[in-house]
Structures are given as C-alpha cells and as structure tokens.
Amino acid sequence: MKKNHYGLLISSLYFNYIFQGMAAILLSQNMTNLRLHWQATTSQVTLVMSAIGLGRILSLYFSGYFSDKFGRKKTVLIAIIxxxxxxxxxxxxxxxxxxFFLAMFGGISNAFLDTSTYPTLVEAYPDERINSSLSVLNKAFISLGQFLLPFITRYLLQHDLFFGWPFILCALCLFANMFYLMFARFPRSTTIIEKETQDIIQITSKNRGNFKIDGIALLVFSFVSVSLFNIFILWIPQYAENMRIVSHENSLIFVSLYSTGSFISVFFTSGIVKKGINIPKFISSCLVISGLTLISMLIHPNFVTVVIAAICIGIFTAGGIWQLGLALMLELFPKHKGKCTSYYSLATSVSIMVTPYITGLLSEQKITYVFWFIIVLNVIGLVASLIISYRYDKLVKQLVLN
Incomplete structure (x- = not known):
C-alpha cells in the first residue's frame, strides 16, 4: 500500500475536526445571544452545554460497536449528520x-467521529509510526477550529451581524464534506477481514496486551492527560490574578501562551513519532516535565514560572500525548479498534464531567489546591505510563524473539 493512497480521505476526515473544535466553544461564545434567543437564564444555557457531554457518554459504547459492525464510512456519516x-x-x-435534547447530538457526533476516524487511520496506514503521527495531527485541526471561531465571532459583533452565521457555516461545510465522504473509498476494516480470513486475523489482529493491566493503565492515562490541560486552562488566569502576578485583564496572556505551545507541539510530536521514538517512554517524559514545571510554579509563584508552566503544559500535555495513548491502545488491542476507542474516549468524557466540579470545590478553599490536585493527577498518570512502558518493552522483546 502506498503511503499517500488514502491522503484525500484522511484530509477529509481531519476537516471534520475543525468543526468539532468550534462546537466545543461555540455555545459559550454566544451565551448572551442564546440566552435571549431561548428566553432562558444563564444556568439554563450552561445546562444545554452539559448535554453535549451527556450525549457523548451515552453513545460512546454503541458508536464503537457500530463502527466495528457496520464499517467506518457509515459511522462517520452518522457523525456528520x-x-x-x-x-x-x-x-x-x-x-x-x-x-438540550438537540445538543446531545453534538456529543453523539463527537463519539461517532472518534470511533470512525482513529480506526480508519490505523487501517489506512498499518505502520505504527505513521498512524501514530497522523493521530497526533488530528489535534491541530481541533485547535485550528478553536483559533478561527473567536475571530469570526468578533467580526460579527463589530459589524452587528446575525450571531447565527457560524452555526450555518459549520452545517454547510459539513454537508459539503459529507457529500465527498459518501463516495470515498475507505480501507477494509479489521472486522470485515476477520469474517473473510480467520487464519490471517489470528496473526495480524490478535490482541497483544492484557486489558486488565495494559487497557486499564491506558484508560487511567486517558483520564489524567485530558484532566491536566483542561484544569490548567480553566484556572491559570485566576491563579495568576490571585497570586498578584498580573492583573485580571493580563491574566489571559497565559491562555494564549498555552494555546501557542499546544499548536506548535502537535507538529513537533508528530515529527518525532514518525522518526520511530519509543512512544510510552516519550509519554512518561512529557508527564515528568509537566509535573516539574507545575511544582516550580507553585513553590515560586512569579511571572517567569507561570509563563514556563503555561508553555510546557501546552507542549507536553496538550500537544498530542492523548492521541499517542490511543494509538498504543489500538496497537495493543487491534481486534476491536472501535470498541477500544470508545472505552478510551469514555475516560475522557468522565474527566470532562467530573474535574470541573472537583476543582470548583477546591478553588473555594484555596486556588493553589487546584494545582496541587493537578500534580496528584500528574503523578497518577506517570505511574500508569511507566506501567505501560515496562510492559510495552517486554512485548517488543517477545515479538523480536518470535
């Protein structure tokens, strides 16, 4: 198979993630207009936002089953619709x-998009270095969507235009992309091959890991890795302000530094993974660096340490290590890629629902407690990554000997 055989297909799948990035912040960016549009209170609008996470959790397991059973094309088309x-x-x-009811479709589409796209990447490019690299690049398209939307929203406000144009634009672009994907040729999924050639599947798609150890460790890592940057980006402005490092207006500079580090890191991570770096050890190294910078920021709270922490969290936790963990999950458990993607993403969804509430309670006591909580999570994630690294090295040695 040629390396660029599915290039246009993968580009089309990536295109969807621009709008996944926009969907994540679109409601919060238009909260005032939506409150007036629905004649609702602010809490009712935020309730609608929470429905996205609910829809994702309710559909994750089924979306993985559907992807394995009926194919990646049908799954991604459901996501777009x-x-x-x-x-x-x-x-x-x-x-x-x-x-609220319709917002759940945002979570459903998120689940179906993940459980169709990531397995397609692995099946289109079986080389582990290539598909891991491509999985990381997915993060760049999410960041691109979140980078573009604020400029679009600002333009509409400055020119007193209808706030709903971004909603319409997203729907139309997705419709156009769906038209292409309806006729695109997808790689044959492992599930179909299994039905046709049982002997081959036992060799090429046999699960290599022990889910009770490797799978659970990866699920813990999925929960932790998303929690690290989500909590950081939510609370770093308030931390900088409460520590009297900068004013409230200037505290947002740390969000920009984080975003810049995250975007640049996607391409850096993708490049070094493509060179054949040991992924589990790379993940462990990223967690060590992020943990040390957070500890430094808490022990010596000043402008320099907060800047370093913001950049490092963007580079080493939000730059693609979650996607690398998923690539490892699919490599260790190739027999049911869609289902494993569901489990991995479910851990992420639980994080998104649980950690804001926990950190909110901690912030009422003291803002520094929030960041010590991040460090605790970082240590847990590091332990999980070391377990994965140890067992992955043993697996590689076994394969070499065999």
Missing part, C-alpha cells in the same frame, strides 16, 4: 428544553 442537527438545532430551537 449529528453535527448538522446540532448546529442547526441550536438556532431553530425556540426554548432551552428542545435545545
């Missing part, structure tokens, strides 16, 4: 109750 329902539904809903 669900996103179109989400974007158009937010504008057409006359009240927040209906919007």
């Amino acid at each position: 669900s996103y179109m329902i989400f974007f158009s539904g937010m504008l057409l809903s006359p009240n927040y109750q209906l919007a």
